[in-house]
Amino acid sequence: MNSLADFIAGIPKAEIHLHIEGTLEPELMVTLGKRNGVSLPFPDAETARKAYNFSDLQSFLDIYYQATAVLITEEDFYDLTFAYLKKAASQNVRHAEIFFDPQSHTNRGITFETVIRGIERAVVEAHSTLNISTKLIMCVLRHLSEKEGLKIFDKALAWKQWIAGIGLDSSERGNPPEKFRNLFERAHEEGFLTVAHAGEEGSAASIRNTLDTLHVNRIDHGVHCMEDDTLVAELVQKQIPLTVCPLSNVRLKVFESMKQHNLKAMLKKGLCVTVNSDDPAYFGGYVNENYLEAANALHLNRNDIIQLAQNSFTASSLSTVHKQLYLDEIDRYASSRNA
Ligand code: ADE
Ligand code: ZN
Numbered sequence: 001m002n003s004l005a006d007f008i009a010g011i012p013k014a015e016i017h018l019h020i021e022g023t024l025e026p027e028l029m030v031t032l033g034k035r036n037g038v039s040l041p042f043p044d045a046e047t048a049r050k051a052y053n054f055s056d057l058q059s060f061l062d063i064y065y066q067a068t069a070v071l072i073t074e075e076d077f078y079d080l081t082f083a084y085l086k087k088a089a090s091q092n093v094r095h096a097e098i099f100f101d102p103q104s105h106t107n108r109g110i111t112f113e114t115v116i117r118g119i120e121r122a123v124v125e126a127h128s129t130l131n132i133s134t135k136l137i138m139c140v141l142r143h144l145s146e147k148e149g150l151k152i153f154d155k156a157l158a159w160k161q162w163i164a165g166i167g168l169d170s171s172e173r174g175n176p177p178e179k180f181r182n183l184f185e186r187a188h189e190e191g192f193l194t195v196a197h198a199g200e201e202g203s204a205a206s207i208r209n210t211l212d213t214l215h216v217n218r219i220d221h222g223v224h225c226m227e228d229d230t231l232v233a234e235l236v237q238k239q240i241p242l243t244v245c246p247l248s249n250v251r252l253k254v255f256e257s258m259k260q261h262n263l264k265a266m267l268k269k270g271l272c273v274t275v276n277s278d279d280p281a282y283f284g285g286y287v288n289e290n291y292l293e294a295a296n297a298l299h300l301n302r303n304d305i306i307q308l309a310q311n312s313f314t315a316s317s318l319s320t321v322h323k324q325l326y327l328d329e330i331d332r333y334a335s336s337r338n339a
Contacts (some may be wrong), residue, residue, distance in 0.1 A: 002056035007337060009091065009113075009288055011330060011333055012091060012092055017278055018099060020084060021067075021071075022279025022283075023280055023281050029048065031043075031077050032070035032187055048160065052282050056201065057171065060279070061171060077115050078122045080122075084096075085126035091309070093231070093287055094133070099137050099138075115161050116163075120162050123136070131183075134150055136164060140152065145180075162293060163192070168184075168197060177209050178209070184213075190306070196216045197221055198210035199224035200220070204225050208228070211240070218241040219235075219242050223249060225242065240266035241278050244273050244275060244276065246290050247290050248277070251284065252283075258293055258294060258296075263294050267304055291305065302337075
């Protein structure tokens with residue numbers, strides 16, 4: 001019989017909570033720093049990795065935004081995106097919904113066009129050479145104003161053919177969803193998929209507020225929903241997906257350790273939870289490591305893994321037909337390993 005690690009590695013899965021800027025491995029950061037003549041706060045990759053000790057979300061974001069300084073040309077965004085898609089495909093990720101944060105680049109004088117052209121070229125190439133499909137979700141930085149968010153939203157409209165959704169990320173504390181009510185209204189009018197980070201550091205009330213004011217299709221993280229039984233019942237009844245990122249939650253001290261994580265309890269409630277890597281270059285693992293570390297610490301069994309992989313596709317924005325094809329593939333995979 002295969003080990004649970006092999007079972008996790010082989011199962012077809014989608015990853016739907018992944019910040020492309022969070023896939024900037026220290027080695028690539030150093031290479032791009034040299035290529036572009038950008039000096040970094042870290043002399044080498046090893047020192048950078050050692051410095052990735054975070055006390056909370058903000059302490060991570062400070063480093064994460066600083067590191068984006070090495071991303072200058074279309075080629076840089078291509079290299080970054082292709083490296084992630086190659087890694088994801090090697091872990092049997094068949095579909096990825098990728099966040100990008102254009103404001104963290106346009107605010108440094110990089111054009112929207114440079115960012116999106118580089119990312120899209122990698123997406124197209126990976127689709128034909130690595131058998132992985134991708135959708136792009138443009139995130140708005142919530143620590144900036146809605147006015148600035150609307151400016152980038154207007155820019156994005158020119159590239160609508162390449163952008164499937166609009167998301168909301170960055171510092172949850174002090175930046176409530178109400179701040180972005182108009183922007184999300186426009187996103188709905190334009191027919192975008194909508195998602196928002198909520199209940200990562202924020203409470204269950206932050207999730208409730210996000211659903212009531214922004215009417216998003218998915219909640220990113222959402223782990224604090226478990227504080228409110230009424231909210232949990234509604235999330236279960238409506239099967240609103242919660243894109244959980246176990247290693248991120250531990251590294252950013254949302255939970256003291258993986259053993260304290262509530263992923264298994266969420267699954268048991270019947271919530272549509274998925275497992276994702278968030279910012280894998282900073283949190284010590286890609287999607288398979290997230291499944292495996294959670295499985296080991298929380299004693300997840302094969303059925304839990306199957307459920308999580310199924311959820312990853314049902315929670316995605318793939319068409320019903322494509323979802324069914326992947327669900328059938330998971331069924332075949334699971335039966336072949338039970339024999
Ligand atoms: N941007 C990148 N990673 C993030 C996270 N975990 N929470 C909020 N914003 C982010
Ligand atoms: Zn995130």
